[in-house]
Amino acid sequence: MSDSAQPQLVRAIDRWTLAALVVNSIIGSGIFGLPDDIARLLGPAAPFAYLIAAAGIGIIMACFAEVGSQFREAGGPYLYARETFGQFAGVQMGWFAWLVRLTSAAANANVFVLYLGEFWKGATSPAPRAFILTLVFAVLAVVNVRGVRAGAQLSNFFTVAKLTPLAIFVAAGFYFVGGKISVGASPAGMKSWMAAVLALIFAYGGFEAALMPMGEVKNPRRDTPFALFMALGVCATFYSLIHLVVMGALADPGASERPLADAARVFLGDAGAGLIALGAMVSTYGYLSGQFVSAPRLTYAFAERRDFPPWFAAVHPKFRTPYISILVYTVLAMALAIYGSFIWNAILSSVARLFTYALVCAALIRLRIARPHADAFRLPAGWLFALVGIAFSAVMVAQMNRDHLKIVIAVAVIALVNWLIARRGVQSVPSES
Secondary structure (H helix, E strand, O other): OOHHHOOOOOOOEOHHHHHHHHHHHHOOOHHHOHHHHHHHHHHHHHHHHHHHHHHHHHHHHHHHHHHHOOOOOOOOHHHHHHHHHOHHHHHHHHHHHHHHHHHHHHHHHHHHHHHHOOOOHHHHOHHHHHHHHHHHHHHHHHHHHOOHHHHHHHHHHHHHHHHHHHHHHHHHHHHHHHHHOOOOOOOOOHHHHHHHHHHHHHHHOOHHHHHOOHHHEOOHHHHHHHHHHHHHHHHHHHHHHHHHHHHHHOOOHHHOOOHHHHHHHHHHHHHHHHHHHHHHHHHHHHHHHHHHHHHHHHHHHHHHOOOOOHHHHOOOOOOOOOHHHHHHHHHHHHHHHHHOOHHHHHHHHHHHHHHHHHHHHHHHHHHHHHOOOOOOOOOOOHHHHHHHHHHHHHHHHOOOOHHHHHHHHHHHHHHHHHHHHHHHHHHHOOOOO
């Protein structure tokens, strides 16, 4: 069967939609609980950690911008690694990326139910929780199977919806408690600073997921750098300002389990705390909506290159979406949400992302040698950015404990088995003459 007989994906994602998708992929549940952790580690110097982490992740994003602008197909980091370093590296990268997407979606869904419990106490009971999680994933599956435009528009809606309560929080906070904000030095040692930056790198992570549906982006060369840098600016601004407001509103931010809700209660009352709780629900569901646009395109890209069963690459004849990949993603993420662990997901996500980031930085160097005249965005001093990005990732990886290492080994073994099977399948296919 010729390629023309297979329905093709539609390029319906413009640069602003892609930028919104990146923001949506970054801002999930973390910002609603993050300030207390950073405050405990660094005290009055905590806002500086947000800027340091933003600078570090900015270096990684810059490398992604150059590498990503050279590809027009779905797959994101998996595709970059496969095309640059070969099938083995691609399959390893793909498995880490897919498992991160699955488990992060499951964790965010659980946070959604947790915050729903603020309004309906029974939501966290086993049977209602399972029903709610099933409904959450089913609605997103239906929307995304019916078309990438609908899925992208839903992601756009939730990007605006999650930023609105945060913007109200920042504006009202500075109006009422701005005079009480005091940033100073910290007695914390290097270990505390490293822990704070690592936590914030996790908070800034997720942007790579938005690059997976590149087969449906109108102009990847132009839109990828714009979307990444725009999203980084938006997220870094919100994160920094939110922490400053929390510092001004709470005498001891590190003692609060829900710092944004407690801070909002100080200057907006119980209604303000309720608004922030609702904002947490919107943020987590919005994050999920973004994942449904990006993550299924990863397994679609896997199958398109014969690294996964071919039915993962099936495109719906009417809606022109990778519906099998969407449905499988739905079932697995929903199962992990019902039975899985948030802590397990957090460990896997942070470690896997660091390996992903380092490999993409290395891909920049390799591609500059292999494709010196590529029609792509060129990062000034790109080699330097790539080397610094690799070093930065290595320093963060060095913070792993034994639990991190066990998960990395387990995922690598699964990917190795996948590669051996895929390699045998490719070798058994007769070449076309």
